[in-house]
Amino acid sequence: MSGDPELPPKTRGLTAIAGAMSLIAVLLIVQIWLLSAALESFLAGKRSSALPAAIFSGLMFLICFGLYLFVDRVDSDVRGSAGER
Amino acid sequence: MSWPRRSSSEPLWKEEFSVRTADERYVTRRQLTKFLVLTSFGMFVGNLWILFRSLFYKPPTYPQQTVARLGELPVGGVKLFTYPTKDDLCILVRTAGNEHVSYSQKCTHLSCAVYYSQESNRLECPCHKGFFSIADGSVLQGPPSRPLPRIILEKRGNEVVAVDIKVS
Numbered sequence: 001m002s003g004d005p006e007l008p009p010k011t012r013g014l015t016a017i018a019g020a021m022s023l024i025a026v027l028l029i030v031q032i033w034l035l036s037a038a039l040e041s042f043l044a045g046k047r048s049s050a051l052p053a054a055i056f057s058g059l060m061f062l063i064c065f066g067l068y069l070f071v072d073r074v075d076s077d078v079r080g081s082a083g084e085r
Numbered sequence: 086m087s088w089p090r091r092s093s094s095e096p097l098w099k100e101e102f103s104v105r106t107a108d109e110r111y112v113t114r115r116q117l118t119k120f121l122v123l124t125s126f127g128m129f130v131g132n133l134w135i136l137f138r139s140l141f142y143k144p145p146t147y148p149q150q151t152v153a154r155l156g157e158l159p160v161g162g163v164k165l166f167t168y169p170t171k172d173d174l175c176i177l178v179r180t181a182g183n184e185h186v187s188y189s190q191k192c193t194h195l196s197c198a199v200y201y202s203q204e205s206n207r208l209e210c211p212c213h214k215g216f217f218s219i220a221d222g223s224v225l226q227g228p229p230s231r232p233l234p235r236i237i238l239e240k241r242g243n244e245v246v247a248v249d250i251k252v253s
Contacts, residue, residue: 017114024121031128038135043193044231045252050132050139057132064125071118 013078020067020074027060034060152177152187152238153245161203165190168236168247175236176201176208177245178219185245187236188222194229208233222253 038053147169158164158179168175174190178201188208190198197212207225208217215227222233237249 017118021114021118021121024118024125028121028125028128031125035128035131035135038132040230042135042139043252047139047142050136054129054132054136057129061122061125061129064122068118068122071115075115 010078013074016074017071020071024064024067027064031057031060147247147249150247151244152236152247153185155183155240155243155245158185163201166247169250174198175247177236177238180219183240185238186219187238187247188217188233189236189250191233192229193224193231193233194227199233 034053034057038050041047041049041053150166150168152166152168152175153164158177160179160181162179164177166175166177167173175187176190176199177185177187179185188199192199192210192212192215194210194213194215197210199208199210199215199217201207201219202209205216207219208222209215210217210227210229213228215229216225217223217229217233218225222235224230224232232253235251235253236247237251239246239248
């Protein structure tokens with residue numbers, strides 16, 4: 001894990017986790033908007049937007065899942081380097 | 086009966102609740118991340134459901150129903166009726182001569198009942214001031230983002246008959 005070597009691993013880990021969580025939150029907000037927009041379109045009888053909306057929503061979910069794995073790994077690394085587990 | 090002596094010098098409560106604050110914070114963050122990702126999955130499933138409904142959408146067929154007689158309403162007059170089921174309230178407006186228009190009475194914002202304002206010649210939702218055009222049901226102002234579903238009318242002899250619903 002790269003970062004400021006002056007900072008202790010735990011602090012760096014927390015910063016990385018906070019950054020990843022912020023990114024997940026932003027992606028989640030976009031997904032919520034996408035779902036409401038797709039629903040509005042569907043109810044308005046415009047069904048052509050359902051496929052791109054589903055594809056982008058799936059991509060964002062995959063990114064979120066990747067970030068979750070990243071958070072999990074960083075958390076484990078930090079705990080390992082701190083000798084807590 | 087004698088109690089075993091504790092080997093540690095830590096207070097008893099620290100031994101029994103040996104969760105450090107930093108560890109607790111890590112676990113909470115990890116759990117929150119998991120919850121956020123699960124919510125993201127839920128959003129994805131919602132989009133998949135809309136896609137599924139779109140792909141397998143079959144346009145419904147509507148019954149034909151006489152809703153008024155020609156001359157029954159004065160110009161600017163309004164009649165409420167239900168179409169296609171008893172739960173679907175609709176509004177019929179005689180705009181001019183023998184011209185009639187009809188829309189679903191449910192506002193597309195939060196389903197309040199819209200009414201016809203003769204002064205401003207538009208359909209108005211009293212709940213959040215959503216205004217719809219009487220000509221085509223499009224949104225003129227307010228929070229609704231979709232036009233009102235239009236009831237397609239046909240004149241048959243002396244009758245005005247509802248034959249279809251157009252959602253645009």
